[in-house]
Amino acid sequence: MSGATVPRPLPAAISRTIPQPRPSAADPILDVRDVTLRFGGLTSLDGVSLRHGRGSVLAVIGPNGAGKTSLFNCLTGAYRPQQGSARFWPTAPASPTSPATPASPASPAGASVLAGVGERGVDLVGRSPHRVARLGIARTFQNIRLFPEMSAVENVQVGVEVRARAGALRGLVPTRAVRREEREILERSHLLLDFVGLRHRVRWPAGSLAYGEQRRLEIARALGTSPSLLLLDEPAAGATASERRDLVALIRAIVDQGVSVLLIEHDIRLVAAVARSIVVLNFGRVIATGSPEQIRSDPAVIEAYLGDSDDGADDGADDRAGDRAAGQPGDGADGREGRR
Ligand SMILES: Nc1ncnc2c1ncn2[C@@H]1O[C@H](COP(=O)(O)OP(=O)(O)OP(=O)(O)O)[C@@H](O)[C@H]1O
Numbered sequence: 102m103s104g105a106t107v108p109r110p111l112p113a114a115i116s117r118t119i120p121q122p123r124p125s126a127a128d129p130i131l132d133v134r135d136v137t138l139r140f141g142g143l144t145s146l147d148g149v150s151l152r153h154g155r156g157s158v159l160a161v162i163g164p165n166g167a168g169k170t171s172l173f174n175c176l177t178g179a180y181r182p183q184q185g186s187a188r189f190w191p192t193a194p195a196s197p198t199s200p201a202t203p204a205s206p207a208s209p210a211g212a213s214v215l216a217g218v219g220e221r222g223v224d225l226v227g228r229s230p231h232r233v234a235r236l237g238i239a240r241t242f243q244n245i246r247l248f249p250e251m252s253a254v255e256n257v258q259v260g261v262e263v264r265a266r267a268g269a270l271r272g273l274v275p276t277r278a279v280r281r282e283e284r285e286i287l288e289r290s291h292l293l294l295d296f297v298g299l300r301h302r303v304r305w306p307a308g309s310l311a312y313g314e315q316r317r318l319e320i321a322r323a324l325g326t327s328p329s330l331l332l333l334d335e336p337a338a339g340a341t342a343s344e345r346r347d348l349v350a351l352i353r354a355i356v357d358q359g360v361s362v363l364l365i366e367h368d369i370r371l372v373a374a375v376a377r378s379i380v381v382l383n384f385g386r387v388i389a390t391g392s393p394e395q396i397r398s399d400p401a402v403i404e405a406y407l408g409d410s411d412d413g414a415d416d417g418a419d420d421r422a423g424d425r426a427a428g429q430p431g432d433g434a435d436g437r438e439g440r441r
Pocket residue numbers: 140143144145163164165166167168169170171172243428433435437440441
């Protein structure tokens with residue numbers, strides 16, 4: 102992303118479609134307790150607990166294979182952990198008089214999804230990916246998952262339609278309301294592309310975009326579902342220094358819209374620029390939690406990364422111990438995501 106495309110505040114039309122809670126870090130959006138995930142004899146997550154305050158960025162870091170993506174998969178319904186809970190407090194439905202857009206939680210569909218969500222929130226464990234998305238959680242993937250033949254705007258439309266009212270009936274019954282909703286979906290998709298700095302790529306096939314642009318397109322598609330919690334799995338992987346700076350601006354702009362972010366990222370400097378709190382995983386366990394400053398000087402964290410480096414898993418190109426967290430910031434292709 103060039104300097105000229107750094108995200109601007111969202112236009113009013115799009116702001117209306119992203120839930121805007123009164124953010125308070127004391128107000129939890131997610132409370133993960135004792136999550137344990139095993140694959141045969143391998144324990145991928147071992148009693149993981151963390152708490153995420155609404156309206157902020159919580160970063161999850163850790164050496165390769167630490168369990169970061171597995172945690173995302175447990176939160177989004179791709180994996181079902183054997184043990185533990187993950188309570189989520191969706192954004193409360195907006196006032197019934199606020200504009201009902203296709204993706205607004207004020208819409209009948211949104212309200213029914215949130216019905217029955219009390220003070221205890223909802224447990225995400227065991228819910229299907231579709232249900233989790235409708236509750237207001239969206240994610241991007243470590244290995245980019247776009248529809249490469251479809252245009253950028255069509256990819257975003259897929260996200261926006263997740264919370265649309267007409268759903269499957271859209272193609273069957275082209276009423277005036279359905280046509281209006283289609284127009285709104287298209288308008289919103291364009292606004293989101295603008296927001297992530299891809300206005301000039303609207304009609305381009307997703308597969309023809311540069312790597313960094315594809316990552317931003319995935320973010321636009323995820324935002325299309327009007328999440329109150331956005332999970333980003335290594336959004337800076339493979340990014341240039343200037344793309345990393347722009348990503349920092351984009352994440353801040355997303356949080357300014359009232360969306361809470363859970364961020365997996367290896368670059369501790371990028372993490373420190375957006376997150377006040379970090380959780381460190383190693384071998385499936387939480388080994389430290391704290392501010393970026395606390396984490397950088399935590400002996401257990403330093404040990405975990407040095408061990409990772411000794412194993413040859415570090416990229417070896419960066420000697421700033423405790424500065425660059427660990428791992429090769431490539432696409433991290435692991436071929437495991439989404440498998441049950
Ligand atoms: N579907 C699966 N089947 C078997 N093992 C799995 C599966 N998914 C994850 N694992 C294992 O769980 C552990 C954690 O993997 P995970 O992908 O969550 O790590 P990560 O912290 O995201 O690593 P990276 O930084 O490399 O992306 C690894 O040992 C991995 O091999």
